[in-house]
Amino acid sequence: MRQFVVCGHEVPVEPTFSLDDLPGSGGRLDLLCRCVGAGLFTSHGIRDARVHLVVDDQLTVEFDGATARNLNPDERSTAARVRDALESERDAIGHQPAEVSRGVKLYRTGLDATLDRLDGTLVQLHEDGDPATAVEPPTDPVFVLSDHREFTGEEASLLSGRADHRLRLGPRAIHADHTIAVAHNWLDTDGYASY
């Protein structure tokens, strides 16, 4: 299974934001919602993939393509799901998540504990990584990305320590949602070998 972990640095832990202002009071939640769409949707279906939104290194909202129902790819409806999840915080106890709706869970975990929970090959995207054409796509990749801000020093050093691969998908830094689309394409084509 393919998984994408996206670190949100400005999304408020308290869901006080307006759905009319995702870039502002939502702390660039618009971008994180596009990451959910890029991670889960194909043209006529939904992938067997998961997207994990890490909010302020404290809470993680998990979207599971295999079990989620009635997800739509637009930012606003996805943001409403995130808001519902953050409102369920008190129902998440220890490492047990709150079940917000089918396929959507809220964990009381930051990046480190979220990565502990996930099985797969951890892929760090890095400008000094190996070019994608030189790496065989792993079967169960876990990609970790940041929102519009750089990884914090703590996150970056955690990833450097844990990553199984350092990968470069292209020469330009692009938005996290576009990176997810490119990563899926790399995997869909078996590393650009199979169209």
Added chain:
Amino acid sequence: MRQFVVCGHEVPVEPTFSLDDLPGSGGRLDLLCRCVGAGLFTSHGIRDARVHLVVDDQLTVEFDGATARNLNPDERSTAARVRDALESERDAIGHQPAEVSRGVKLYRTGLDATLDRLDGTLVQLHEDGDPATAVEPPTDPVFVLSDHREFTGEEASLLSGRADHRLRLGPRAIHADHTIAVAHNWLDTDGYASY
């Protein structure tokens, strides 16, 4: 310059939709707005690229990355620009566009006349096209994509007649905005040769 033409089949020509309901009354304008973002934005900048949204084969809203100001990548603010453009319809006369704001224009043209106006190599994305790895990326590509619906018969036959290349970017049908991200990556890496 890279250009992307996206055919919207359900976006209303009269801008009567609500910014709170882009997938519904907006006729999947959410998707078209994500196409604008995917076409124009990099992580820390804006590309010298243009995105042309063809609305119901009657009107075309052009976003020009080189001259646009204060564009944001979220759906809602982009949709507000599209609404402003559609409201300027009466200012577009013949083939002269209405200047809606810097870098945003409204033309009274459908797909055929829009393609007449654009210089470059017309690339048709097609499941029976050549794999991207077998095609040298053109210098000035014009990609034509459809929204959540298939091209109409008329559009498809028009494209078949005009296309310089038929290209396959991968084995799965994906959303138009994700396709644009993948196409940019193909071009950025010079056909996966240069990372």
